[in-house]
Amino acid sequence: MSATAPAAPRPFEAHVKLVDRIGEPLLRILSALAGLLAVVLLVWIAETMFDQASPAISRFGIGFVGSQVWDPVHNNFGALDFIYGTLVSSFVALLIATPTAIAISIYLTELAPRIVRRPVAILVELLAAIPSVILGLWGIIILGPFLGNHLEPFLHSFLGWIPLFAGTPSPFGMLSAALILTIMALPIVTSITREVFQTTPAELKEGAYALGATRWEMVRTAVLPVARPGIVGAVILGLGRALGEAIAVTQVIGNATQIKASLFAPAGTLAAQIASEYQSANPGLGQASLIYLAAILLVISVIVNVVARLIVRRSKVS
């Protein structure tokens, strides 16, 4: 700040004011435009998506959502197989990830020795840093064969009477996809759940201990009830992540257009279908239908994320 030259203050001040007169509004306008972009981008994405999908929308209408055909040869398309696959694979993933994430959060906030808390928390979060294409490669070559040759035959022999575990074990299918999605959703759910657990009022915990509760009883009666809304938000956020994953899922799910009760059977999801047909879709109706899938995926994930954010925000405020 060499601005204070007392000898000739006048001309310098005038100079500063000119710069200020340009700089002040310039930064305001530029930053406001950038802020506007964040809002506009969202609308723009939706607009482009529905615009590009319009040939398929006008041809198949809303019935697209309930139709099970995907026949590029006869130019007849429907999304139901993929909506089913998306929902089931994400649901199974969250079914496994949620209790695991809660358990890890309890370990990290209540059980772990102080020195290992941060390293373990960082390692769990690093799980989210693994690129999905690498997780998919690992799924194809290591996880898939393990499932097809060991875990699925094992499940089949014990629980084969349940339709979920009927059918022939295979390295590629719904279960492989769900497990890969579990790995992807776990760090997100864990990090939010852990944050929520950390905000449990100390008086509640101490009160539970003073009444003679064991550590688990303290968690069950003091930590979990307070954290419930936050956990719900975290799970829905994890769901949003799982719904939209394209690459890793397309690598391991087998990309079939069918609805089978068995978790071992190949299936498809919205995102995976888009990723797997990116090159083969013929311009025109095929491409428009693929973009229609993207539009449906966008709508689902925006709804899921809005709900999750609202819940997480509210639980943090209270």
Place this chain on the structure above:
Amino acid sequence: MESSVVNPRPRLLAPAPGARRRKAVNRGMEVLCTIAALLAVAVLLLVVISVLIKGAPAINLDFLTKNPVPFGQTGGGIADSIVGSAILIGLATLMSVPVGILIAIYTTEFARPAVSTVIRFCLDILNGVPTIVVGVFIFGLLVLGGAQSGWAGAVALAAVELPIVARSAQEVLELVPGSLREAALALGLKRWRVVLRIVIPTAAGGLITGAVLGVARVAGETAPLLFTSSIFSNFGLTTNPAQAMPNIPVTIFTLSESPSPQDHAQAWAAALVLILFVLLLSVTARTFHERSRSKLRS
């Protein structure tokens, strides 16, 4: 407590009924929670070690410095993908970081609280938009009717990176003490000077680590590039973003879908290069992140 009437010598500190069971349940739950944490760490190690073991044998100087060879021949490398990825990520970061920081400046320094809440919310939603949808969006915007290009790929990556950078920048700027701003304003500085000469330099460390985290995140993104920079007229090194550019994630993806074990070996090696880069960036950024934040807080 009825037994105490019968008991000639009442035990004042008798364990409550069911104490053993409660202790056992507690122990069981503690063990389960510990196993869950170990499991998550084990999965991370399993993936990283698989990549190390399967990728290391194929890594050599040729792999890093040579271009891929035509189908059927042995050897070849991923030099073209490394260069392509570097350019794509570089361009995406050059686009998203300044805009992201501007958004953060607007929401923390200029906008009314209600407006910043809306923008913050939009950024969170944007962050949740599947990256494949972002890819399709840029495809419709820049590729359809023309051709895939490095520019389209970079813009797609930038759209993924933007909300991450903006949100982390925002959190850092909010940590800059208000007293610093007030002091500067009281000395007669205009708002924009306060931002550029006081707020930004104070937050610089946090802003940089936020940007590095953004880079780490998009470095592994495949989906946005599938529609924008994945079909190459001729394989080989290109530094011209007007053409579709080969890149590491798409290379791993196509190699992993191939049935040939030789392609899989190459995919693992490329995965090793990518995972080392991403983990290195994430770990250093995270370490600095905490440090720069606690510095701001103190």
